[in-house]
Each structure stands twice: as C-alpha cells, then as structure tokens.
Amino acid sequence: MTDADAETGDTAADPRDCLPGDVAAVQDALVSWYEDDHRSFPWRETTDAYEILVSEVMSQQTQLQRVETAWHEFLEQWPTVHDLAAAPRSEVVGFWTGHSLGYNNRARYLHEAAQQVVSEYDGAFPEDPDELEELMGVGPYTANAVASFAFDNGNAVVDTNVKRVLHRAFGVPDDDDAFEVVAGALMPAGESRVWNNAIMELGGVACEKTPKCDEAGCPWRPWCDAYETGDFTAPDVPEQPTFEGSRRQMRGRVVKALSRHGELALDTLGPRVRVDYAPGGEHGREWLRGLVNDLADDGLAEVTERDGETVVRLRE
Template sequence: MTAESAQWFAETDTESVQDALRSWYRADHRSFPWRETTDPYEILVSEVMSQQTQLGRVVDAWEAFLDQWPTAKALSEAERSDVVGFWTNHSLGYNNRAKYLHEAAQQVTEEYNGQFPTEPTELAELMGVGPYTANAVASFAFNNGDAVVDTNVKRVLYRAFAEIHNADDPDYETVANALMPAGESRIWNNAIMELGGVACGKTPRCDEEGCPWREWCHAYQTGDFTAPDVPTQPSFEGSRRQFRGRIVRLLGEHDEMELDTLGHRIRVDYTPDGEHGREWLRELLSDLAEDGLAEVDEAGDVPIARLQK
C-alpha cells in the first residue's frame, strides 16, 4: 500500500465507509438467482456465463443450463458437444468456455470426489478458472475470498478515493483488500460490484441510486468522474446543469430550505465563503429563477430557497 493510501486509511472512519456500503446493498439490490445460492457449481456456471454476457441475459441461460445439468456430476457425464451446442444456442460467447466448464466439472467429480475445493488457489487449478473466477467462487460460495477487483470495482475505487485517482500506478488490490471487512467477502464483493454496476457506472447515477459513499467520494466532491474505463469527462457530470437538477429535486422534496443547508446537501465540499459557496449557489438559483423554477426569499434573517409556485 502506498504511503498516501495508508494515510487515508489512518485518517478515515473506514468502519463507517464499510457500514454505509453494506447497509445500502442490504436495503435494495438487483435480484439475480445466483446471489441466492452458495452452491459453488451454480456460482461457477454464473461466473463463466457472465464473462461475455450482460447479467440480465444470463438469467434465462443459467436457469436452463442448471435444469439440464443440475450438478457438477451431471455436467461431467454430458456429451461435450451438447454442452457446446447449448452455449452456442444461447449466444454465451466463446465456445471454449463451455469446453473448459465441462472439463472443470469432470475434475471436481474425478479428482475431488464431487466436492469443490474451498480455497481460491485450489479453485484456480480447475480448467478455465483463472484467479478472478476462483476468488469469486471462493467469496460467494464459501465466504472465503479476497476482495474482487474487476473493471467496475476499479472504477469505484478510482473515483471514490483521491489517493487512487492521483497515483501513477494505483494499487487497487491492496486498497480493496484493506477496505473489505475481514471474513465478509461474500456480502462485500457483491455490494461493491453492485455499486459499480448500478450507481457508479460509466455514466454515474450518484443521487438517483443513493450512492452510500457520496460523503467520502472524491469524484462526487469535485465533479471529476473520469476513471480508467472512462477517459473523458461526461459532459453532464460536475456541470451546472447537474447541480441545478439536484437543487430542484431537493426543493421538491422539502418545499423550502435555508441556503447553506441546501448547499451542503447538493455538494459535500460546499463552504459558505468558499469557491463553491453562497455566491456559486446563488448563481445556480438565479439560473433557475430565470427559468421560472426557483426563488430566494430574502425577507427573513436567513435566505430561504423554494420552488416557484
């Protein structure tokens, strides 16, 4: 871990960061059937299928595959041509993935007496199972993995933590493992991958999806949502239009708000006298007033913002 990252962990309430993500995930997440099982065979099938196919399309194929070959033993006894034919018929990508999955099932049946190994290093000995897939199966089946670091997770870490964003050679794996609560790889990896897939995609939906890390997020504070797989700044992110949208949404929820309260709610680095302070906020409200959307009431001791009636 870099010195900068070590300093961040020393200065940050990582327990609150962890709790926020777990609570967000438990409250609401996309429902996929492989998230409801701890069967390593079923999870391995889902991981292999998901390598080249959108998750929504995997569900039907995964269920049909398990209907036909419900266990590793059943798959090991199948004709390889049938397995490859299934893969092709369901447009699941490279056919060699089906071949390797079939061979992995034979290994489990013949070399492991039908019992999947539980350690990532052992799982990686199965045909076609690389370190990432081995760790995912260990995490989701046995709660026994390291932090998963895929493209989505890298995007989350890069945006959330300035120490990663500013590093010449970011150490994603070390930071991800330091951040993951000990012994909780199943829920943690599901949660951070969900965050990257739902709230922190290439086009982020921070407020819409209630991202639980907005309080700490470097990108949310600065409006810089670039990432390794998002090399250019999306025109909407960090724009005045985005912040005007946040103002309208909040005033719609609360009827009226004091200026500084509103400022802190739409931007975590808001300071009344700072670069993004009252003057900046009044300019946004002035834009909205010209559009007939908002107004500022100066009659009392504290200015109040509200939507125009």
Template sequence: MRESDDGEGVATRPDDLAGMRRQLIGWYEADHREHPWRETDDPYAILVSEIMSQQTQLDRVVDAWKEFLDRWPTAEALADAARGDVVSFWSDHSLGYNNRATYLHEAAGQIVDDYDGECPETPGELQELMGVGPYTANAVASFAFNNGDAVVDTNVKRVLYRAFSEIHNTENPPYQALADELLPEGESNVWNNAIMELGGVACQKTPRCDEAGCPWREWCDAYATGDFTAPDVPTQPSFEGSRRQFRGRVIEVLSAHDELTLDELGPRIRVDYAPEGTHGREWLHDLLADLADDGLVDLTEQEDATIARLQR
C-alpha cells in the same frame, strides 16, 4: 473531508475505514438486485453463474442459468454430459465464447476426478480448475464459502478509481491492493456483492450518485470534485463479420447435422463461400482447426473431402 490549498473540499480516505464499510454493507443489505444465484451457496451453481456472466448481459444469463442447472444440476451430471451438448446449449442461449462451455465442462470433470465431486473451497484451489482465473476463483470462494479475497472486475475498478484520489495518477493503479485493504475480514460474501452492486447500480459509466443513494458520497473524490473520469472500458471488436461470429455459426450448423463436408458447411455459414475463393476451403479449414484445438469440433480427413462434426 480535508481541504485543498484553495479551500475547496477534496474527499480523501478516512484513517478508519469502518464507516465506509458499514455504510456500503448497510446500503446493499437494504436494497439490491435479486439475482437468483445470490440466493444459493451451492458452489457449483455459483461457478456456472460466474462463467456464464463473463461478457454476457445478466438479463440473458438468468433463464439460461436456470435451464442449465435443470439439465445438469451437479458437477457429476455435467461431467457425464457430451461436450457437444454443452457447447450446443451455450450457443443456443447466446452465451458468448463457446470455449467457456468447454472449460466449464472440463472443470466439472476435474471436480469429480480430483476433488471427489466436492467443489474446492479456496481461491488457490479454484484456480486449478479449467477456465477459472483470479476473479472467478475469488467470487466462488466468497459467495459459496465466505472465504475469498477481494474481487476486482470492471465495475469495482470504476468505483475505486473514482472514490480514491491517490490511485488516479499512477501508471498501474493498485486496484487489487486497495480492494484487499477495504475488504472486512471474514465478510467477503456480503462485501464483494456490495461493492460490485455499487459499481453496477450507482457508479455506472454515467454515475447515479444521488439517484441511487450512493453510500460513499461523503468520502468520494469524484463526488467532491465533480471529476467522474474512469478507466476506459476495453471495446469489443465488431461482432458482425468477425471470426467469432463465424465460429458460432459453425457450432450452430453442425449441431443440426451429424456431419458435413467443407463444401456443404461453407455456404451454410456465409453467402460468399466459394471453394477456391478468399473465403473458401482454406479459410474454412483454418477456422475449423481452431475449433478442433478448442475441443469443439472433430475433423476427419478423407481422400476427397474433409468431414466436420461436433465433438461428442
């Protein structure tokens, strides 16, 4: 630890990062949360867990993940499934945006058609799959094949921002560059799990440095200065009454019916539905058109009515 001009201790990054790496990996290996996807190296199962975990609480994901794999245990099985069945499963288990179910179903088809049923192994190849961005690609490559780059999610950003003073005052903190520098060569599996665990268990929004035995206390700028400022976490728009909520209601209602006209569907998803009103046929048709564009709903225009059904 260096000293500031006024003599106060200010943590800084050591020239040799070996100590930080060793301490973090040791802390993680001594005790960590037992998520079931951490017990497998099956890339398909890990891909499912990563897609499910996006913006969904992990306690809801565990049972859904197990049930999903019981029903569709391989990429081939998922690719052969009806898309509507996959979307209905997603909605029934409250897994968030249904388009992620569509992307996962499409990605399974790509694995089968483009990779002979074998999940691609590198971050670059994984990003060719539908709905897979840099974070998910690195996570799957790391946890299944131990050859990913550093993962950077909200928890990791919080850790890096607090621990390393040199990124606090930059307009666009170089999170990825710093994370890549920290990553020990050939250890992406354990390292990425460990630094995500650090953010999820010790370096939470309200930090638990001493209670969780944070292994970086001797180096951490926030611990040394008492300034636990962290990047703002983006707030989700209110769910109640949102377009996202009504999209979910449409999927839920249509999963229980073969098909419905707009005037049959409308009252089932909102009590103030009026065919010619603000939230009437025009509003509902626009909502359904978005779902159709996402490959979730089929719309059939008849002479006197529009018919909606889940895409199969």
C-alpha cells in the same frame, strides 16, 4: 529505505493513505445500502459452488439479463456437477452457442472443470481461491468469486467496476497493485460474500460510466472525491471487439450448424456459416478450413478426410 531516500523523503506512498479515516463507517454504509435494496439474481440466492461457477463463466462479457435465462436452462439440463461431467462435450458446446454466451472455449473449460471436480475432488468443490484456480479455465477472478460467494472465503474482488469506484471515490491511482491493496484494506475481515456483492453492485448501478450518485442513493457520497469535485473520470475500460462479421461469430455459426445437423462435409457446412460461401471464393474452403482447424485445435471439433471430402463434427 536507503539513506538517500531518507534525506530526500523519496518513499513510495501507501495506497491505503487514500482512504478516509473512518473506514468502518465506509464499510457499514455500503453493506447497509446493499442489504436494504439490490438487484435480484438467482445466483445471489445460492451458496452452491457449482451453480455459482456456472454463473461466473456465463457472465464473462455477457449481459446479465441473457445470462439469467441461460443459467436456469443450463441447470435444468445439468443440475449437478456430476451431471455436467457426464454430459457429451458437444451438447454443452451446442448449448453455449445456442444461447449466444460468447467464446465456446468457456463451455469446454467449464465441462472439463466439472470433470476435474468429480474425478479429483469426489464432487466437492475446493474452498480456497488458490485451489480453485487449479480447475480448468478458472482464473484468479473467477476462483475468488466462487470462494467468496459459495464459501465466504475469498479476497476482495477487483474488477473493472470496482476499480472505477475506488478511483472515483478515494482517488486510488490507476495501478493494479494499488487497487488490490485498497480493495483488500476496505473489505471487512471474513465477510467476502456480502462485501464483494455490495461493491460490485455499487459499480453496476450507481457508479457506472455515467454515474447515478443521487438517483441510486450512493452510500459513499459523504466521502467521494468525484462527487465533491464533479470530476468523474475513471480508468480506461477495454471495449469489446465488434462481434458482427467477426471470426468469433463465424466460429459460433460453425458450432451451431454442427450441433444441429451433426457431421457435415465442408461444402455442406459452408453455406450454413455464410450465405455467400463459394468453395473457391474469398470465404470458401480455405477460409472455412481455417475456422474448423481452430475449433479442432481448441478440442471442440474433429476434422477428417473421407472419400476425397473434408468432414467435420463436434467432438464428443
């Protein structure tokens, strides 16, 4: 701090100043609320890192009800990380598309992460968030979630729900660094598994975009700024791009057709992607070639020229 800062009092506020004086009471209230009653998901009943990673990747922008069915079926087909690592990539991507689990790259990355665990870690997942981030497609949030829920070795999770809770309850400013600091200060040391589950549950069932404070029995009502003032504004929540008719939807249809029919010539594939496909039309060969080239660039498909035709198949 400079002399000028000292004279004017111009010092950066500590985000932890937003917290109530009795942090232990806040912690106990949330954990007790969660342990008394919470939604039951199968990945909350396991500490298997592979099963948790699968759930985390599937849950990215996908409704949990749909994830639950897909998660069970995925693990029936590939019960262990060794099974997934040995599977043909085309089968994994085909499963992903068939269950409408979002971007197909997630299936590819999950498959490659399984191969890394087997080849680099002898089938045993690393337990530290930083080391988990070395796995293909595993970012800071997912790495921390796996470390927390599998090994009780994570940091405080900060997702959209957690930000909304902290902003409303304690007036934490809409700033990523501030959220990280306050979330870390709130989490009881060495209890990342129960704490991260509990605070995400709070955001998912009580402090949604439309809050259900009394209905859900929110345990933080005695300390909550929003509950006291009635001001339930929250940080902006990014909206999911429209899926119907999107390029993402069309890519998914390409993958689904190839996984079902195997290798297809471009003009045979086209009508299976769009009913209005016409080789020379707006949604014709040039448009379709762009889709399959994107999939090839992502390592999901192979495109070859044979006897004057463009032929596409999923990459093994």
